[in-house]
Amino acid sequence: MTSPKPHGTSLDETINGQAQHQGGGDATHEPNHQGRQAHHQARSVAGHAAAVEQLLRPLQSSDRTEVLPLHEALGRGLVSDVRAPISLPPFANSQMDGYAIRSADVPDGGAELRVMPPVPAGASPAALRPGMAAPIMTGAMLPEGADAVVPIERAVPDRFLPHTEQATVTLPTAAPGTFVRAAGSDVRTGETALAAGTFLGPAQLGLLAALGIPEVTVYKAVTVLLVTTGDEVVEPGQELPAGKIYDSNGTLLEAAMKQSGLQVRRAGIATDNPEALRRLLRSEGGGTDLIVTTGGVSKGAYEVVRQAMEDQPVEFLHVGMQPGGPQGIGTFEGRPFLGFPGNPVSCLVSFEMFLRPVLAGLLGTPARRLPIRARLRHPLTSPEHKHQIRRGTLQPDGTVELQGGESSHLMHALAGSNLLVHVPEGVAALAAGAEVEVWML
Known part of the structure; x- marks a missing residue:
């Protein structure tokens, strides 16, 4: 990203597009032995997104999928394409309350037609006979032989009359297809209704229901162990001693993650004791898909996360981004790890720039910004x-x-x-x- 984005191309597309092609180079995780990292040029935003994508790609594995009924699938991502088992609409139907006609029966200037029995929604009507009009309700199946609908307000009289064999109605001309919803005009049988990776919101779930699909295969929700670090941080509600601040990062990130469909396990506030942090990660990290910490990733004298990761394949680096430059990435005892900066805006921006869009690209959820x-x-x-x-x-x-x-x-x-x-x-x-x-x- 070396120049302003051209109009019509989103940064989100650029990040995710480049992430598919930058798996090598600066996407490689280098061990941080003795807590030392060789100085190198700041990694690009796209390059770090690629590294996060490489780290989390195993979350796409088949053992992390499940079949859910539609009412439980809100906010999940589709594993595979869904093809339409039926057409929508499944049959030609009326767009209006009015009269179904053969357009050829009504020349320019209109015509008087005899009235057939009405066609309510849900009925299977008889074929439309020549020279006749069928009262039809919105959504009702178009009778065989009919090819147009005249709205009731254009009829004379402009109201439905009780059906008798002598009843007639005067109607204006209508071109074939007027106020008719053709079968398959929305989606046809066999077409891709929803693509793999689609985020399932209300509209997508409504489409699946309209197709008669009761359940869907989705990716399991990602479970995150979230750890805030720092001797200077105390929980909201406690007394605030001099030199201390309240922990906003834990609440901020937990809310952002939950809003994005992630399951969050909070581990409280870790002190600046590297061994205590390692014990906490071991005891609380079981069963989680990802560990995320905030703070302790810069180059200060008391960077507890860097110290705790000395013997782990974790890289601490600087991304060419403001705020949110200091980042940590790798694995802790085999579990994916991301270390975000300690300032609150920095940690939220890190989530929005890296974790959220990468998960959206891999799993279809959360929804892209x-x-x-x-x-x-x-x-x-x-x-x-x-x-x-x-x-x-x-x-x-x-x-x-x-x-x-x-x-x-x-x-x-x-x-x-x-x-x-x-x-x-x-x-x-x-x-x-x-x-x-x-x-x-």
């Missing part, structure tokens, strides 16, 4: 060698109002935002009115 193009209400500056993510709100006029500055501790600004603003690497400044890609939160 909606990328849109919007214009800045105010100018901004950005470090040219980094991909900057700013917080903002979409205004009624379609512009973006930035919330707070670029600092990664501004929780109040984050809470007042409904989108993330992306400033790609290579861009040092943008003027008011400049177009940017934003992800709706």
Whole structure:
């Protein structure tokens, strides 16, 4: 990502597209023996997404699938393509309350036709005889021989009459196909109704139900062990001693993960004791698919996560991104591990930039963030060698109002935002009115 994205191509597509082709090189996890890591150039956002994708690809295994009834499948991702077992609609039906006719029976200027018995929804009607019109309700099967429907309000009289053999109605002309829903006009038998990896929201589940499919094979929900670290952090509700802060990361990430369909196991706050952290990860990590920690991944003197991972194949590195540059990635005793930075905005941005889109690409869930193009209400500056993510709100006029500055501790600004603003690497400044890609939160 070395230049602004062209209009119509989303950053999310770029990250996931490049992740499919960058499995080697900087996607390789190097052991962090003795807690030392050779200095190297910052990894790109796309390169780190590729590394996360490589780490989590085993989550696609067949033993992590299950068959669920539709009412339990909301928010899951499809394992395989679903082909339509029937057509939708399964038969030609009326789009309106009106009269089913043979279009050839009604010339320009209209015609008077005899009225057949009515056709309610759910009935299997008799064939339409020449010179006759059948009262038909919305959704009812079109009689054989009929090829158009005239709405009731265009008829004379413009109301349905009790059926008698002498009843007639005057109707205007209608072209073939008028107000008719053709069989298979939505989807035809054998066509792909939903592709593998589709996120199952209400509309997708409704389609499966309309096709008569009662259950579906989906990926199991990902289970995450979430650990907050730091001697300076205390749980909300406790007394706050001098020099301490309340833990917002645990609540912030747990909520983001649960909202995304992940199952979260909280392990409380780990102190700055490497051996105690290792014991916690061993005791609490069983049965989880992924370990995520916050804090302790930078180059300070008390980076407990780095110290706890000294003998593990874990890489600690810097991604060319602001906020969220320091990252950890690898495995802890064979279990996938991601180490996010300790500042709250940084850890949420890390989740949104790496874990959420990678899982969406692999498992079809969570749903991808909606990328849109919007214009800045105010100018901004950005470090040219980094991909900057700013917080903002979409205004009624379609512009973006930035919330707070670029600092990664501004929780109040984050809470007042409904989108993330992306400033790609290579861009040092943008003027008011400049177009940017934003992800709706």
